[in-house]
Amino acid sequence: MRTDFGDLVVDQAIVHVVPKRAQGEELFPLQLSQTFCRLDEDVRYELQGKLRDVFARLGREVIEDPELKSPLPDAVRAFLGTGQDLVQVSGELAHTLRDSQGGNSPAGLLLVASARLDGQQALLMVKLEHETGMQTNEIVTDGLRTFAMQYLDDLLLTQKSKVYKVALFSEEGLDESRLQGWAADPQTSGKDVARFFLEKFLGCRHQNDPRELTRRFHDTAMNWVNSRCTDSDTRMNYVLATMVELQNPTTMLDPTEFIRTHLREPDQADFAVFLAENDVPIGTFEKNTELISNRLQKMRVDLSNGAFLVAPVEAMQDGTIQVEDLGDGRTTVTVTSKVTKTSSGAAAGRPPKPPTQRPELPTQAETLPGFETIRTLPKQATPAHNGYALPPAQT
DSSP states (O other), X not given: OOOOOTTOEEEEEEEEEEOOOOTTSOOOOOBOOSSOOOOOHHHHHHHHHHHHHHHHHHOEEEEEOGGGOOSHHHHHHHHHHHOOOHHHHHHHHHHHHHHHOXXXXXXXXXXXXXXXXXXXXXXXXEEEOOEEEEEEEEEEETTEEEEEEEEEEEEOSOTTOOOEEEEEEEGGGGSSSSOEEEEEOTTSSTTOOOHIIIIIISOEEETTOHHHHHHHHXXXXXXXXXXXXXXXXXXXXXXXXXXXHHHSSOSEEOHHHHHHHHSOHHHHHHHHHHHHHTTOOSSOEEOOOTTTGGGSSEEEEEXXXXXXXXXXHXXXXXXXXXXXXXXXXXXXXXXXXXOOOOOSSSBTTBOOOOTXXXXXXXXXXXXXXXXXXXXXXXXXXXXXXXXXXXXXXXX
């Protein structure tokens, strides 16, 4: 993943005025430029510096999604692949931006620039909004020094500016079957990009969405535990470590640190390879449990004799539920607590299923020898608290 955009160079730029798209009203015409902007060296230097910084801090890899049916990827290919004129391509992009915006998007400008990234041809897009400010100039009146103040309503990309969105595609992204590039949106929190800009205008999705990476880490860890570990105690420790790591309030997930802290040394290299084989990065990435939040509250253990246990994570940690590996493929599960209710049926509040009906399995189910399945269940009670102490690796 590229994090340094210090080699980004802006060659030529053109700006178009994109009016507000009022809902239910006739579209206002675009004010399209007919030639390039005049960029002196100071303007070019400031523009390059601003964009290099925002891509380095907030740039997210994006990839074309053909199902979104945006005309932008084809326009980018026409410019980068066949050398179509920048003025013509930028005008097409201005129309695409106007059609992509909803009624809440204000009028603004679209800057389209031919650029270079690592020496390769690139196409840069910046959605801007006008800003206002005051300018003072020193003057002399009647022999006395003073300042003339001027109100400016057409400022762009000021030092404090946050209302703009940027995208960058280079020839490197044409190598794959789907267009790839980068997008950034300083106006949003974290590293998200406004949906209309990312999906409707760019026709792309995040290539490494934190929600998807987090889900992939969870599923891969569970699959590895169930396919590579045979000792019940070790399996339980690893599953708990995974669930607690995902529940803790930190915003980043570091698989390398997780491996070092919570896995036994003989297992560390194999788990790292397993992550890589399942497209889970070893380096730190942004954590987002939105797709798996309902799997992190309770654990369900199914045994070969038909019994099963559902328990919150806290019960697995505080010693009220203990698991003992008997060494012959069997496992003893001990529950120490008070009985508060008994009832008939396969589960509390759920009627038994007819014998001919296949049992309904939860989303995550993995078969374990002697400890048949460990799987997480959707939330049914109050959520587990964050900030648990992770179980240490057993050496």
